[in-house]
Amino acid sequence: QVQLVESGGGLVQAGDSLRLSCAASGRTFSSYAMTWFRQAPGKEREFVAAISGTNAITSYGDSVKGRFTISRDNAKDTMYLQMNSLKPEDTAVYYCGAGLVYGDIRRANGYNYWGQGTQVTVSS
Numbered sequence: 001q002v003q004l005v006e007s008g009g010g011l012v013q014a015g016d017s018l019r020l021s022c023a024a025s026g027r028t029f030s031s032y033a034m035t036w037f038r039q040a041p042g043k044e045r046e047f048v049a050a051i052s053g054t055n056a057i058t059s060y061g062d063s064v065k066g067r068f069t070i071s072r073d074n075a076k077d078t079m080y081l082q083m084n085s086l087k088p089e090d091t092a093v094y095y096c097g098a099g100l101v102y103g104d105i106r107r108a109n110g111y112n113y114w115g116q117g118t119q120v121t122v123s124s
Contacts, residue, residue, distance in 0.1 A: 067086075
């Protein structure tokens with residue numbers, strides 16, 4: 001069992017930066033692929049970024065490439081999402097996920113555990 005707790009969301013202005021954190025409990029954090037998805041009101045859940053467990057390979061959604069950076073600190077059982085140059089369209093609830101993903105790390109159905117989400121609001 002893995003429990004995930006997101007933090008770091010808030011209200012910022014366009015162009016600002018935020019760093020989200022996802023703290024995980026469990027003995028095998030380093031083995032899990034980790035991901036961030038987001039969901040805005042009235043929209044489908046959207047892939048943001050993912051990082052594999054073994055060799056920290058990263059993948060990003062097209063809308064955030066070049067602006068967001070995903071990373072992990074296995075010693076702290078924590079994953080991060082550095083978000084720069086934020087835009088109003090980045091406004092959403094951001095969820096972190098974890099799982100022993102054997103296929104595409106960009107697919108939500110590969111992740112077994114999810115956090116409760118943290119709200120990010122970007123004003124124009």
